[in-house]
Amino acid sequence: MLDYITSYLNSDTTPGSAGNMFWAFVYIILIFLGLSVAVIAMNWLERKILAHMQVRLGPMRVGPHGLLQPIADALKLLIKEDIMPSQADPLVFWVAPLMVVITSFTVFIVVPFGPTHAVTDMNIGVLFMLGVSSLSVLGVVMAGWASNSHYPLMGALRSSAQMVSYEIAMGLAVVSAVLMTSLNKDGTGTLSMIGIVQAQQSQQVWFIFKFFPLGLIAFFIFAVAMVAETNRAPFDLPEAESELTAGFHTEYSGFRWSLFFLAEYSAMIAVSSIAVTLWLGGWMRPFPNALSGETWDLVFSLVPGLTFLFLAAMTFYSTARMPKHPYFKVQTIGLGGFGAVLALIGVALFVPPVRDRIQDIFWFSAKVALSMYMYIWYRGTFPRYRFDQLMKVGWKVLLPLGIGVLVLTAIAGILF
Amino acid sequence: MSPIGTLHYLVVAAALFILGVIGVLTRRNVVIVLMSIELILNAVNLNLVAFSRIWGLHGQIFAIFVITDAAAEAAVGLGILIAFFRNKETVNIDEVDLMKW
Amino acid sequence: MAPVATTFFFYFLSALTVLSAVLVITRKNAVHSALALIVSLLGQAALYLMLYAPFVAGVQIILYAGGIMVLFLFVIMLVNIEKSQREDQFNKQWLVGLAAAIALGALFVLVYVKGRALFPDRAIQMPEQSNTQQVAVLLYGNYMFTFEIASLLLLVAIIGAVVMAKKRI
Numbered sequence: 001m002l003d004y005i006t007s008y009l010n011s012d013t014t015p016g017s018a019g020n021m022f023w024a025f026v027y028i029i030l031i032f033l034g035l036s037v038a039v040i041a042m043n044w045l046e047r048k049i050l051a052h053m054q055v056r057l058g059p060m061r062v063g064p065h066g067l068l069q070p071i072a073d074a075l076k077l078l079i080k081e082d083i084m085p086s087q088a089d090p091l092v093f094w095v096a097p098l099m100v101v102i103t104s105f106t107v108f109i110v111v112p113f114g115p116t117h118a119v120t121d122m123n124i125g126v127l128f129m130l131g132v133s134s135l136s137v138l139g140v141v142m143a144g145w146a147s148n149s150h151y152p153l154m155g156a157l158r159s160s161a162q163m164v165s166y167e168i169a170m171g172l173a174v175v176s177a178v179l180m181t182s183l184n185k186d187g188t189g190t191l192s193m194i195g196i197v198q199a200q201q202s203q204q205v206w207f208i209f210k211f212f213p214l215g216l217i218a219f220f221i222f223a224v225a226m227v228a229e230t231n232r233a234p235f236d237l238p239e240a241e242s243e244l245t246a247g248f249h250t251e252y253s254g255f256r257w258s259l260f261f262l263a264e265y266s267a268m269i270a271v272s273s274i275a276v277t278l279w280l281g282g283w284m285r286p287f288p289n290a291l292s293g294e295t296w297d298l299v300f301s302l303v304p305g306l307t308f309l310f311l312a313a314m315t316f317y318s319t320a321r322m323p324k325h326p327y328f329k330v331q332t333i334g335l336g337g338f339g340a341v342l343a344l345i346g347v348a349l350f351v352p353p354v355r356d357r358i359q360d361i362f363w364f365s366a367k368v369a370l371s372m373y374m375y376i377w378y379r380g381t382f383p384r385y386r387f388d389q390l391m392k393v394g395w396k397v398l399l400p401l402g403i404g405v406l407v408l409t410a411i412a413g414i415l416f
Numbered sequence: 417m418s419p420i421g422t423l424h425y426l427v428v429a430a431a432l433f434i435l436g437v438i439g440v441l442t443r444r445n446v447v448i449v450l451m452s453i454e455l456i457l458n459a460v461n462l463n464l465v466a467f468s469r470i471w472g473l474h475g476q477i478f479a480i481f482v483i484t485d486a487a488a489e490a491a492v493g494l495g496i497l498i499a500f501f502r503n504k505e506t507v508n509i510d511e512v513d514l515m516k517w
Numbered sequence: 518m519a520p521v522a523t524t525f526f527f528y529f530l531s532a533l534t535v536l537s538a539v540l541v542i543t544r545k546n547a548v549h550s551a552l553a554l555i556v557s558l559l560g561q562a563a564l565y566l567m568l569y570a571p572f573v574a575g576v577q578i579i580l581y582a583g584g585i586m587v588l589f590l591f592v593i594m595l596v597n598i599e600k601s602q603r604e605d606q607f608n609k610q611w612l613v614g615l616a617a618a619i620a621l622g623a624l625f626v627l628v629y630v631k632g633r634a635l636f637p638d639r640a641i642q643m644p645e646q647s648n649t650q651q652v653a654v655l656l657y658g659n660y661m662f663t664f665e666i667a668s669l670l671l672l673v674a675i676i677g678a679v680v681m682a683k684k685r686i
Contacts (some may be wrong), residue, residue, distance in 0.1 A: 419524070420523055420527045421638035422637070423629065423636050423638075424527065425564070426629065428534065428535065428564070430622070431535050432535065432538050432557075433621075433625075434618050434621060435535070435539060435542055437614075437617070437618045438542055438615060438618045439541065439542035441610070441614030441615075441617060441618065442607050442608060442610075442614040443608065444605065444606060444608045445547060445606070447547045448542065448547060450589070451551065451554050452541065452542055454554065454581075454585065455541060455542075455557070458557070461561075461573075462561060462565075465573055466568060468568075469568050469569060469570075473651055473652060473655055476570050476572070477652065477655050477656055479570075479573050480576055480652075480656070483577065483581060484667050484671065485667070485670065487581075487671070488670055488671055488674035490589070491674050491677075491678040492674050492678055494588060494589070494592045494682075495677065495681035495682040497592060497596065498592060498681070498682045499681045499682060507596050509608070510608055
């Protein structure tokens, strides 16, 4: 029993490929925890960053600088009354949020945080991720229908039509990236997520820069399609308040609504992980070839620790600027404590054994965090698309562009 | 239990096929009849993929084409259903009798 | 990678698939039937995985469960009227239909019992790692013509569905 557990530690594959169920469970629990923390952090970050972009402050009251706001929101949602409309279909009403949450969490089985840091490495990894994200459309349709009221029905129909249209553009962009993986020495490509990053490693170029500008255009198509797929601004007509009073999740309240909210943010993180794996080099550090060698490796391995120390320094600066009033004593102490925790994590990341292991996970998470910041930036910047303009962009602009990029990538692959 | 062989999968496919046939022959709602047709196609696919494990990958290619055809047929069938529903406001398949003498 | 608990998973997945199929043909509400069909399709995708066909499983999930069932749910939402749920669910010839299905079942049993020797249990060595590559080689090699015909068929189906379902102005 004990050597079933420890035998995995000497192997160099993912737990799924090694057939080790115990470690697969451990990784799944770690992903659950990490994802929950990420969703909570996203909630706070979105409100703060959006507020700063609009020259206001955002939540400042609940905890120092609003840091406890997500927890207050979660508590409020948990204790709200669970209403079901009277003529609603109970089975479908109950299954719809379940479906959306299960599909958004299942895609994280194949997301590679490092060469062995994934739950499993399916050899149809990309196909699996696309397929399971297309199942979330079913949850949206069921939610709209089961609410038995016309705002959710319209919202669900529009939302699912939008998601299905942009899935096609996503698929074409993904195919042109997978095509680039086959341009290595033995001529066979791979659909496995870890294999795609290793193909980028062996071809010594991130696919966003390959066959310039084809990789860039493919990444652009995927970036636009992934924002539309997750119903986020500027493609959020189906859930905009002034248009459709929250769309397909109007009739949901309390915990069921928080499931939809959780699923939306997890889906955002999931499609960003696909984008990072396919185009931005996955877990590899920046400039692996231009700045290679032992010293540059050492410099880049110090970046995680330095990032956390920088965040701790900013927290201590905010602590020093807190108002010197007895009412703010608890908040100041709390903020100082948070800064101390961040500094501790930063110092812990300087220790060499931790440094080696945390490298891949840190760079992958940093790139996904950059993608999340872009999401929030889009929300604060662009006006909303009208629904017919949305469908026009999906079918008449992105689809021909995707086919063109695919054909040109194939031609470039043969010629070079 | 004996190890799972080809015959086990064929029996499951036969069960799905019979359930699909019952659905097509006995239900009144047109949409459910169309869904039973999808069950029949799935049973055929399961058969093909089960045999492809013994006799080579051609079964899987055939299964992919069957899935493609099922998509086309579902789209056309549902289009016909919508066109009919616009005229007669019912989904009862017994009332599709305009051409009866 | 060695398969784990094949017998348990096979019986569990087949029971799930067949039970959902029974629910498809017996539910009054069309949306419940569609949900049961989705469960049946997903169970079948898992059965394809057990048969070492990961690419077909992926295609089944994307196209069937994620595409065709969305189409079905859309149309059910458009044509679902309360009157149809209060009518009789099974039509006048249900007895004859059941008898025909039982006769078909008897035929299947006869074929499977008599022709046992035709279904050997040996499995050829198909490495799962390169299943997608081998499918691609066959699809774009031997079956290229069929592939082009399938794309033509899809084009015709799209045009047909659009023509039939659009409003007559």
